[in-house]
Amino acid sequence: MSEPQEKPGDGVAFAQRMWDDDVASRGLGMVIDLLEQDHAVVRMPVRPDMVNGHDICHGGFIFLLADSCFALVCNSCGTTTVASGADVTFTAPGRLGDVLVADGVVRAAFGRSGITDVTVRRESDGQVIAEFRGRSRTRRAL
Numbered sequence: 001m002s003e004p005q006e007k008p009g010d011g012v013a014f015a016q017r018m019w020d021d022d023v024a025s026r027g028l029g030m031v032i033d034l035l036e037q038d039h040a041v042v043r044m045p046v047r048p049d050m051v052n053g054h055d056i057c058h059g060g061f062i063f064l065l066a067d068s069c070f071a072l073v074c075n076s077c078g079t080t081t082v083a084s085g086a087d088v089t090f091t092a093p094g095r096l097g098d099v100l101v102a103d104g105v106v107r108a109a110f111g112r113s114g115i116t117d118v119t120v121r122r123e124s125d126g127q128v129i130a131e132f133r134g135r136s137r138t139r140r141a142l
Helices: 011-020 023-027 059-075
Strands: 031-036 039-045 081-090 099-110 113-122 128-138
Touching: 011 031, 011 059, 023 059, 039 059, 059 081, 059 099, 059 113, 059 128, 099 128
Parallel strands: none
Antiparallel strands: 031 039, 039 099, 081 128, 099 113, 113 128
């Protein structure tokens, strides 16, 4: 059985439906600020349960924010797309009470593969917290 194909132009709605079913991201307080084809902005407050033993935001939560933004961007063309790999570079700490903002954009799409960059910044001062590069693969219809 093949997956239903989305109509052209329905990519943003397709990504929004994926987000609506994403209990993990929403459960961490993430919200979408912007969702358009090949671009998304997602924010997340740093809560007490996200702070590690160094009194900074655990890198896993920062990665998860970037990855959630990446998923929206990759699926904004209306086809089921998944991660094939990702790298993150942490450049500054996030702290309790910060609001982190992930801004993702497609850099290249070729065949069924793509590269998407996500920059995570601290909302209050614009400080770059992390740079994330994700590699994606669009699923073939079965």
